[in-house]
Amino acid sequence: MKYKCNLIQDLLPLYYDGVCSEESKEIIEDHISQCSNCKEYYHSLCKANEVNIVPQNSDFESQKAASFRAVRKKLKREQLLLVAFVLALLFSVAFACKTFLKHQSHVLECDETISVSMIDGNLLVRLKGNQATYIRQKRVEAVINEEEKTCLFFYLSGTTWDELSTSNEVFSEYVLCASDKGAEEIDAVYYFDGDYTGIENLDGNQLQQIVDISVLLWSK
Ligand SMILES: [Zn+2]
Numbered sequence: 001m002k003y004k005c006n007l008i009q010d011l012l013p014l015y016y017d018g019v020c021s022e023e024s025k026e027i028i029e030d031h032i033s034q035c036s037n038c039k040e041y042y043h044s045l046c047k048a049n050e051v052n053i054v055p056q057n058s059d060f061e062s063q064k065a066a067s068f069r070a071v072r073k074k075l076k077r078e079q080l081l082l083v084a085f086v087l088a089l090l091f092s093v094a095f096a097c098k099t100f101l102k103h104q105s106h107v108l109e110c111d112e113t114i115s116v117s118m119i120d121g122n123l124l125v126r127l128k129g130n131q132a133t134y135i136r137q138k139r140v141e142a143v144i145n146e147e148e149k150t151c152l153f154f155y156l157s158g159t160t161w162d163e164l165s166t167s168n169e170v171f172s173e174y175v176l177c178a179s180d181k182g183a184e185e186i187d188a189v190y191y192f193d194g195d196y197t198g199i200e201n202l203d204g205n206q207l208q209q210i211v212d213i214s215v216l217l218w219s220k
Contacts, residue, residue, distance in 0.1 A: 003027060009041050012045055016045055098161060104159055104160040104161070105159050106157065106160070107155050107156070107193045108130065108132065110191040114156065121183055123152070123177040125154070126171050126173050127158075128170075129166050129168035131162040131166055131172045132158050133157055134156070135174055135176075136154060136155050136157070137152060137155075139177070142207045143204045151190060152190070153199065187219060188216060188218065189217050189218040190211060
């Protein structure tokens with residue numbers, strides 16, 4: 001044989017890795033085709049490397065999987081933080097809107113949701129699907145159409161929040177005049193959402209003008 005086994009066996013790892021020159025490759029292949037000793041040595045080298053390669057690969061795969069898991073975990077954490085941030089923002093906006101709407105008090109328009117009735121000697125106003133936060137009222141005794149009359153003028157205030165959040169199924173009731181406060185003497189109840197200053201001192205004509213722009217909700 002042209003080359004010694006020692007030399008060939010020194011080169012075999014390079015041959016196995018495919019990094020030796022064409023010339024060396026030819027020499028090695030020629031040698032191991034004739035030398036069973038070096039052929040066996042080459043096979044043992046292959047086996048040893050195969051055994052090594054597998055765990056190396058699986059290590060790499062598990063490392064890859066671990067880093068992928070870490071990235072996914074990080075993304076998940078960031079997503080959770082984002083969701084929490086958006087929820088907190090929405091909650092703050094909703095809270096601000098609610099607070100704003102709760103402070104948006106306005107005089108309620110007189111429509112079919114407001115009614116007045118005399119129950120057990122008490123004059124009651126019933127408000128459907130809403131709640132009043134304030135009741136302005138004034139009892140006025142005056143001569144209207146040459147008749148001495150006791151009139152009760154009132155209006156209700158409420159918030160936009162109550163208007164939006166109260167169900168149409170429910171109603172609220174308020175006492176306009178209780179039986180022990182002279183409810184019996186009242187002849188008519190008007191819904192008047194204008195200026196109440198000095199209303200009790202107006203003469204018959206001026207009061208008639210207010211009656212004309214008011215809504216009669218109840219009369220004897
Ligand atoms: Zn040999």
